[in-house]
Amino acid sequence: MGRRQEVSNERILEVARRCFLLRGAGVSAVEIAGELGVSHTTIFNRFGSKEALMIAALGVPDQIEWASVLEKGPDNRPVFEQLVQHGKVVAAYFQNLQAGLAVLHAAGIPNDKIFPDQTADSAPAKAFMALVAWLRVAQSQGRIGKCDVETLASTILGALYNWAQTASVCGHSTTRDDSESHVERFIELLWNGIGVE
Template identity: 30%
Template sequence: MARPPKISNENILAIAREIFLEQGVGASTLDIAEQVGISEASIFKRFKTKQTLFAAAMGILEQPPWLSVLADYEPTANVKSELTDICEQMLAFYQDLMPRVLMVMAQGKVSAPLPIVPPPIRDRKLLVGFLDRAVQAGHLRTCDTQTVAQMIIGTIINTVVTQHMIHKLSIQPSMPNFVFPPSETLIKNLIETLWMGIAPDS
């Protein structure tokens, strides 16, 4: 007798994402299970709660590779380039994540807290640690690393949300010839601006 096809977590999450985006956070896990072709109990064997399933399906549980860099990497004298690279990856992550989060937020509240630290809070904390290590190593001048980290995270999220609003609502900015710079240029300009205040004393 042939074995039934194995349903991967990726299959479950792909279908769950479609249903959550269509129906909001109140979507039934039974409906998700039926669409996948497994029992509701099977879903909860893999994802302990509906909140965990929701967070995983929406990509909120993703652990992008630059997190380990922020957590463990010892900055070098090339910290300006290292910070630029991390921020470019961070911007790409939020450009992918934020539209899904905003769509769900518009459809209703999650019935219970998600089992995670919100990505902006997580990333700000890790970025502060990275900057602190750079200061201690003499690669950055003494500065308020929490404020620097907040400026970076805030700029990235503000950019992503504004881009999403303009795209989804077909808003034409009132300023003539207004265009968002390419991601690489935006991050380069951000770090160049901050660098004037955090560059090591020569």
């Protein structure tokens, strides 16, 4: 019998996520392993349980990519334009996260297992602080009005997350164009209160 191929954790998570999103929480590790060309034992050896695999594939990632972009600070373009651009990326992230969370909740996995790390070192906390720092720099440059930047960051992230939640619950269109249009309207509304450029 030939040796089974090696497969990365990232590849396992990618295939598992696709399977869970397409077919729901009932997808077995055997089915996922079959698509990967490995044994289901390989998956359990890497992740320990189906629940742990689901959380790793569908929950909050260890690193939130858009946070590292924000850490670079505002560039020379108008802040309004940058907020729209960042908002579109964050909105897409939240839509993807919401899809995964819906499957996890449907499987009966409680939030304390989905979000076990609620410290300042967690990926969501770091992403929040990256946005706060970005806004603080823009404010120190006189490019946004005087306001509490932590409240502003909470408002931005909360509104974008709630759009993903509302769209899925209320049946709003979640196409890329519709989501981006929502972000543009939201930032324009927000800009009425914070804009100076």
